[in-house]
């Protein structure tokens with residue numbers, strides 16, 4: 037079957053789309069490197085290699101042309117998103133397990149690229165945080181606060197040989213979301229916690245700058261029309277609104293709107309994770325609903341749940357709802373009077 | 381300035397108009413041989429009225445309209461009919477179709493044309509029938525018989541008439557040249573349409589990449605004596621789609637599954653208006669049309685050729701194919717199709733022939749998986765969700781695809797055009813539609829078989845019943861005759877009579893229950909079917925009879 041149209045001209049082809057997403061992640065990565073040391077490069081590299089490896093293996097076993105599918109660059113996007121969601125300088129096998137679940141289980145078990153129901157990177161993340169909570173909460177401390185920032189060589193050592201070279205405490209610290217949670221549980225008032233160094237100005241020392249850079253990358257995605265405004269806007273607005281309401285209910289007890297927006301995976305989630313077109317809702321109204329749900333859940337999980345950050349679980353939960361949301365938000369077809377309420 | 385209503389979606393492919401729109405329309409010389417297909421319009425093909433060996437004159441009707449949705453076809457020149465047989469035709473299926481092949485005698489003698497100069501005083505239905513018999517059909521590509529569209533039906537009038545001069549497909553310029561060169565004649569034809577439809581408002585939509593055509597039409601409009609508005613519409617494919625142009629100009633959406641007349645609008649192609657002018661002014665049937673011959677040929681241009689001109693000849697007239705040609709397209713690149721055989725002729729539907737080359741039409745890269753990016757949905761002028769329909773069509777879940785309004789898809793190709801994964805979406809939609817139709821036909825066939833079977837059973841039942849009735853009646857008769865002689869007080873006879881009476885009653889009732897269904901309240905189709913079955917039976921009986929006789 038090859039009929040008309042005999043000419044095609046996509047604005048850009050799928051491999052290029054994925055490349056540009058990777059490109060848009062660079063400002064955030066650079067900021068991270070700058071503020072937390074070069075460890076991030078090690079985890080990005082490892083995740084990329086593991087992802088290409090698992091992707092090739094899966095394609096080989098499924099009897100698909102490996103080169104052709106590898107070229108689409110989706111495995112790399114998954115790898116980078118997972119790497120950016122995980123603590124850097126974690127042991128190498130943690131990345132391996134995460135990527136295995138992301139690529140093999142979440143992607144290829146569902147039939148490969150385009151068929152997956154759940155965001156692969158977030159599946160990898162969820163599996164890891166449920167199985168290895170200790171390793172998953174050992175984040176490197178921001179350079180400004182750390183006793184020691186591992187160099188690139190040290191980073192490799194740490195990742196592969198474990199903590200022989202440096203003691204963990206020398207370079208890790210709890211993240212702002214993490215320490216907020218534990219200290220609030222311990223009964224410390226928010227205002228006292230917020231004064232601590234790790235919280236920096238708004239969203240945590242280092243963290244807020246990284247978040248700002250992810251925002252910049254996200255705006256680039258918008259400008260390149262790789263994503264539409266619906267998901268980031270609804271996601272961030274829902275985070276702000278939910279955080280605002282919680283603050284009203286428990287004044288002085290909880291972190292504020294800006295903190296929630298600038299910390300954890302909020303910006304990365306808004307522009308790079310929740311916007312994954314394959315697993316998100318796709319109609320304009322559907323996207324708004326989907327992202328608003330994810331934003332709301334993110335804050336609820338952060339504040340009332342067991343995990344410091346909620347982006348991954350919020351996105352995964354909304355992934356489940358996405359097909360249904362799409363079904364009920366179909367745009368009106370040209371020439372159809374009124375909305376067809378009967379849909380498949 | 382008229383305010384326009386942009387339709388959703390659309391794309392901007394490179395227009396490639398300059399290749400062919402620079403030269404005036406050329407006239408094709410008389411050719412030795414023409415192939416005139418009987419199926420040139422939507423609906424029932426024309427019924428051939430000539431046979432091999434017949435001499436025909438130019439303009440003579442060689443195929444009559446057959447049924448309501450049909451129109452006539454005519455000899456393009458004088459000569460001899462050398463075949464009435466399946467010939468290659470320009471159709472996506474590539475299947476040969478019945479055509480009348482005429483060998484020209486070189487005299488080009490015409491029948492005596494009867495101009496319809498006094499069309500204004502003619503009875504509308506007579507005029508429409510003349511238009512049908514002159515073979516008028518939409519020359520924009522849809523080839524719907526014009527006389528049907530010229531009938532305002534019960535509405536009495538169609539207030540808005542839209543002339544489609546948008547010509548939004550890349551490469552095609554035949555309407556452009558026609559409007560530049562024959563604007564006045566187009567408007568004379570338009571006057572007939574306006575009058576038959578009692579239209580009050582006439583709008584001509586032309587894409588703004590044809591400034592010369594717009595200027596020519598505006599100038600003609602000023603002089604034509606009735607109000608016409610020439611509207612420049614933005615160049616955006618598919619602005620020339622009937623529903624898209626209607627919306628663009630009026631802001632009215634043609635309801636899904638309905639005709640534009642339902643919202644008081646009728647759309648005609650400018651080429652159709654021109655051929656209508658020829659019909660009225662000279663009594664000339666549709667025996668020629670302007671075709672764009674372009675692409676990888678030496679002299680891309682528009683040529684007025686007779687219907688039936690072999691496409692190989694058309695290409696030759698355009699200077700011939702350059703070396704490295706890789707095929708030919710009929711129609712534009714967005715909605716056209718591959719021609720299998722250049723022996724196929726120009727029909728009323730063929731507005732453009734594009735010779736392909738790998739440079740002009742590089743093969744599409746292999747498709748990658750869908751990333752649900754939504755580009756296709758944003759490009760769709762009907763606001764469909766192509767990626768969802770693709771998903772279900774691929775999974776052969778055609779019901780679900782239909783649930784996403786598959787049948788509202790106009791197959792414009794915008795979605796395939798923009799897909800970053802190079803997925804041939806429209807191919808999937810055509811496939812899904814054809815599968816659904818095939819299933820529908822199967823279902824109908826099964827349904828018919830079932831009714832036939834039921835009818836058969838019903839007849840057997842009825843015959844049995846009739847036999848029983850007759851027996852019962854006879855028995856009653858006998859009883860009645862016996863009655864006077866026997867004593868009335870015979871209890872045995874009384875009992876028998878009662879039983880008999882009851883049986884007769886039952887039989888009568890059963891008959892009543894069954895019979896009426898046969899004769900009353902059957903739809904025309906069922907009645908028709910019954911007749912058909914009876915006819916078949918009669919034939920079978922005859923055959924059986926004959927066989928019996930043979931045996932004897």
Ligand code: SF4
Nearest residue numbers: 750752753754756799
């Ligand atoms: S444009 Fe292609 S890849 Fe994008 S959603 Fe449509 S079919 Fe999928």
Ligand code: SF4
Nearest residue numbers: 760789790792793795
């Ligand atoms: S081909 Fe059909 S689905 Fe694709 S853009 Fe055109 S109308 Fe929409």
